[in-house]
Amino acid sequence: SSPLPPPPTSSPLPEKLRSRQFWRAVLAEVLGTLVLVSTMLGASVPGPGEAPGGPLYPALAIAAVITSLGHCFGEISGAQVNPSVTLSFLAAKKIDLVRALVYVAAQCLGAFLASGALYLALPHKSTAEVFVNRLGPDVNAAQAVGVEVLCTFSMVFAIFSVEEQRRRESTEPSHLGIGLAHTAAVFIGARFSGAGMNPARALGPALITGYWENHWVYWIGPVTGGVLAGVSHEFFFAHSASRLKLVA
Amino acid sequence: SSPLPPPPTSSPLPEKLRSRQFWRAVLAEVLGTLVLVSTMLGASVPGPGEAPGGPLYPALAIAAVITSLGHCFGEISGAQVNPSVTLSFLAAKKIDLVRALVYVAAQCLGAFLASGALYLALPHKSTAEVFVNRLGPDVNAAQAVGVEVLCTFSMVFAIFSVEEQRRRESTEPSHLGIGLAHTAAVFIGARFSGAGMNPARALGPALITGYWENHWVYWIGPVTGGVLAGVSHEFFFAHSASRLKLVA
Amino acid sequence: SSPLPPPPTSSPLPEKLRSRQFWRAVLAEVLGTLVLVSTMLGASVPGPGEAPGGPLYPALAIAAVITSLGHCFGEISGAQVNPSVTLSFLAAKKIDLVRALVYVAAQCLGAFLASGALYLALPHKSTAEVFVNRLGPDVNAAQAVGVEVLCTFSMVFAIFSVEEQRRRESTEPSHLGIGLAHTAAVFIGARFSGAGMNPARALGPALITGYWENHWVYWIGPVTGGVLAGVSHEFFFAHSASRLKLVA
Amino acid sequence: SSPLPPPPTSSPLPEKLRSRQFWRAVLAEVLGTLVLVSTMLGASVPGPGEAPGGPLYPALAIAAVITSLGHCFGEISGAQVNPSVTLSFLAAKKIDLVRALVYVAAQCLGAFLASGALYLALPHKSTAEVFVNRLGPDVNAAQAVGVEVLCTFSMVFAIFSVEEQRRRESTEPSHLGIGLAHTAAVFIGARFSGAGMNPARALGPALITGYWENHWVYWIGPVTGGVLAGVSHEFFFAHSASRLKLVA
Numbered sequence: 001s002s003p004l005p006p007p008p009t010s011s012p013l014p015e016k017l018r019s020r021q022f023w024r025a026v027l028a029e030v031l032g033t034l035v036l037v038s039t040m041l042g043a044s045v046p047g048p049g050e051a052p053g054g055p056l057y058p059a060l061a062i063a064a065v066i067t068s069l070g071h072c073f074g075e076i077s078g079a080q081v082n083p084s085v086t087l088s089f090l091a092a093k094k095i096d097l098v099r100a101l102v103y104v105a106a107q108c109l110g111a112f113l114a115s116g117a118l119y120l121a122l123p124h125k126s127t128a129e130v131f132v133n134r135l136g137p138d139v140n141a142a143q144a145v146g147v148e149v150l151c152t153f154s155m156v157f158a159i160f161s162v163e164e165q166r167r168r169e170s171t172e173p174s175h176l177g178i179g180l181a182h183t184a185a186v187f188i189g190a191r192f193s194g195a196g197m198n199p200a201r202a203l204g205p206a207l208i209t210g211y212w213e214n215h216w217v218y219w220i221g222p223v224t225g226g227v228l229a230g231v232s233h234e235f236f237f238a239h240s241a242s243r244l245k246l247v248a
Numbered sequence: 249s250s251p252l253p254p255p256p257t258s259s260p261l262p263e264k265l266r267s268r269q270f271w272r273a274v275l276a277e278v279l280g281t282l283v284l285v286s287t288m289l290g291a292s293v294p295g296p297g298e299a300p301g302g303p304l305y306p307a308l309a310i311a312a313v314i315t316s317l318g319h320c321f322g323e324i325s326g327a328q329v330n331p332s333v334t335l336s337f338l339a340a341k342k343i344d345l346v347r348a349l350v351y352v353a354a355q356c357l358g359a360f361l362a363s364g365a366l367y368l369a370l371p372h373k374s375t376a377e378v379f380v381n382r383l384g385p386d387v388n389a390a391q392a393v394g395v396e397v398l399c400t401f402s403m404v405f406a407i408f409s410v411e412e413q414r415r416r417e418s419t420e421p422s423h424l425g426i427g428l429a430h431t432a433a434v435f436i437g438a439r440f441s442g443a444g445m446n447p448a449r450a451l452g453p454a455l456i457t458g459y460w461e462n463h464w465v466y467w468i469g470p471v472t473g474g475v476l477a478g479v480s481h482e483f484f485f486a487h488s489a490s491r492l493k494l495v496a
Numbered sequence: 497s498s499p500l501p502p503p504p505t506s507s508p509l510p511e512k513l514r515s516r517q518f519w520r521a522v523l524a525e526v527l528g529t530l531v532l533v534s535t536m537l538g539a540s541v542p543g544p545g546e547a548p549g550g551p552l553y554p555a556l557a558i559a560a561v562i563t564s565l566g567h568c569f570g571e572i573s574g575a576q577v578n579p580s581v582t583l584s585f586l587a588a589k590k591i592d593l594v595r596a597l598v599y600v601a602a603q604c605l606g607a608f609l610a611s612g613a614l615y616l617a618l619p620h621k622s623t624a625e626v627f628v629n630r631l632g633p634d635v636n637a638a639q640a641v642g643v644e645v646l647c648t649f650s651m652v653f654a655i656f657s658v659e660e661q662r663r664r665e666s667t668e669p670s671h672l673g674i675g676l677a678h679t680a681a682v683f684i685g686a687r688f689s690g691a692g693m694n695p696a697r698a699l700g701p702a703l704i705t706g707y708w709e710n711h712w713v714y715w716i717g718p719v720t721g722g723v724l725a726g727v728s729h730e731f732f733f734a735h736s737a738s739r740l741k742l743v744a
Numbered sequence: 745s746s747p748l749p750p751p752p753t754s755s756p757l758p759e760k761l762r763s764r765q766f767w768r769a770v771l772a773e774v775l776g777t778l779v780l781v782s783t784m785l786g787a788s789v790p791g792p793g794e795a796p797g798g799p800l801y802p803a804l805a806i807a808a809v810i811t812s813l814g815h816c817f818g819e820i821s822g823a824q825v826n827p828s829v830t831l832s833f834l835a836a837k838k839i840d841l842v843r844a845l846v847y848v849a850a851q852c853l854g855a856f857l858a859s860g861a862l863y864l865a866l867p868h869k870s871t872a873e874v875f876v877n878r879l880g881p882d883v884n885a886a887q888a889v890g891v892e893v894l895c896t897f898s899m900v901f902a903i904f905s906v907e908e909q910r911r912r913e914s915t916e917p918s919h920l921g922i923g924l925a926h927t928a929a930v931f932i933g934a935r936f937s938g939a940g941m942n943p944a945r946a947l948g949p950a951l952i953t954g955y956w957e958n959h960w961v962y963w964i965g966p967v968t969g970g971v972l973a974g975v976s977h978e979f980f981f982a983h984s985a986s987r988l989k990l991v992a
Binding site: 067123 | 302303304307311384385392394398402406409410419420421424425428429432433436438439440484485
Binding site for chain 4: 154173177183
């Protein structure tokens, strides 16, 4: 007697795209990446007459903001706020393709909004070049890619490890663990490649300033490192790791 | 046979104002803001012959003091120690108007006492201008308001998120999470608006030094950002969020 | 048939002084203060040709070492490692007089050993003056006492709060909370009085270098601040606070 | 009907060496030490035209990376990543000789790989000398050994304490506690001996740069300090400590 629900195939969109929860997660990724990129750009602005600094400010800022975003959005979207993290979850078959692509777009949008907002507040627009991810002096692109792979590997491996512990109800502070993994990774690579580790964070300022030199380094390196970390954790180090998974 | 309690309406004051617990909470806000503002002002005093520094000292100091105050007063008054936090709780209908107004007054008193105490200990009173929240060089008031909105939004949103997790008995360290959200927000705004985020912290030194230029920025920006964060968290992101709440 | 234990009054020493557990706790205070003071002195040595720095190194070092010592000795002696903490526990009737006095002696011994060890390793003995707690430039002794009272009050109040939460099995990280309370207190007072907060840490280097100017400041200030914090927490802010306790 | 497994004694190798779990742990030590040493070397590279810095970067970097590695490999290999830690576990009879020797070899391999990788990315190979552990100016080898003993003692003692608390299901964050113990130890010794505390971290850059002056200091000091800490914790301070253990 009760009417049948409309057949799912009658909708041109997958069901997910019509759910309130999904779009709340997408908005969380936009907002989260906006806050992340604002923090990293704000931390990179030198004082008047100062030279741009070393890894100290980014290293502290990223631990603080990643921990905070874990509290804000961890249960809503996973607080991934980074395409290399999202794509490593995709590679490890933890999220599906539609979600991954929409998240990456949301992250790029958030990074663009943050870069624009901080650009608007910047008194001397010519100094906006400090926002851009760029190679250290005399470092070549191949070296930078290698360092980005190493940084992002260590950071994404930690995320997968913490996520696994969370499922087993560890009482270790997981958001802080992930935040400090970012800090360590910043120290590895800051002097070589700037330790970008996040293509969205690289894209936002590039769009605003029009500075695209070696931009590809900050996509290839982090995504490669992240995917390597996700796959090697899932198929070798995880409690449930098994070679069967690789061929499944 | 036991005498009836006096009818509540016979008192000119609401019952709350006669409770020991309420005034203990108010004293906690005075003491807490006193310690907060002492820490932030102490961290801003440069060494002899040094120029005032970048965001490093405030960023570290605020994480430490907010975490510590959470332990001291979190269960007594909520350790709000910030009018923009208190007013965002009011906007989200988490505390009532009387409590909010008394808290804000207590916070301003604590900030005034701290500013006075550190002013008394300062060898060269002329250097007290480092205590004051002021715009970065060449930043205009509109830009500063925008940055204060962004900083305070990110910080208050984290407070609401952590409070919600606390109700669900998360084992993440909540005081530290809130402390690090402050650190991240300091990195966002320090070079632009000084990342005040706290009208009481702005008011105390202004009263002591008589420096009031752009003082309104440090009320409008933080209160707007905080209220936006509280309302958007409560009515959109919280587990129990519902559009019905907005019209209730 | 089993022999009676010797009557306690037959011993010239209180029973405590003959227990293995008590002396383990005393050794923990010696070792703990040795490590604390080594860390603080090591953090105060400037690089070759550098001027002694601001509060940054002490502020970070104290959070790290206090957290670590909490893990090492918290369950053995309470990891008090500071006469002003021990005397505030005595004032709040949490430990007895014999234990308090032996702990303070142990702390002073540990601080002396640490100061001697680092003095031996110092290439230019003349630079050992950086080890000594001293007033900031142009700060007078009364101002310094006031600042030490404020710093130590805020720090010891946090210790009492954390201890109370521990008894109620909070999952907040208690050692880190106490460590960060020290950091905040260092930021309050570093530029004025050096934020000593610990008479043993002041005594060790004074014995080694023979520098005693204003040494009394670093006993009167911290002990006053600590005792005020302990008493006000215990008799006003604690869950079990009651005015009856004051006259008990 | 099912074939019997081959008798264990028919194999020339102990059973452990044929287990998948053991080699996973060994790989964890390789990877963990690789990430640790990359982080410490990356943090030691000065900016262009800058002098090598003080203990700030190493002190922050080591807390971050040790905490992160605890999450990554703590449950797989113990995340020891340091021969002086492994040998102190051996001295306290917590692991057996075969495991200890294979772990030390794995740690040295990881450190060598990290040093090589960062050397490849370094634009001016002549600056690789910043990677090497060396004595502070005018510090002699005996002083450096003494300081390394003190640093490593304090750090390994904390590890043993945290491990004991973990067995009793404390909710304190154990990885962070160990990370901060490293930070405190860096502050103790950075200006004297460089606070190496880790023979593998010393060996990797020495192999790459061919700089061997006083290299023995960074084996003798840390191993002595670590073994002293492990033995004194286990036989005097641990809950289950007993003099009988020493002769067992």
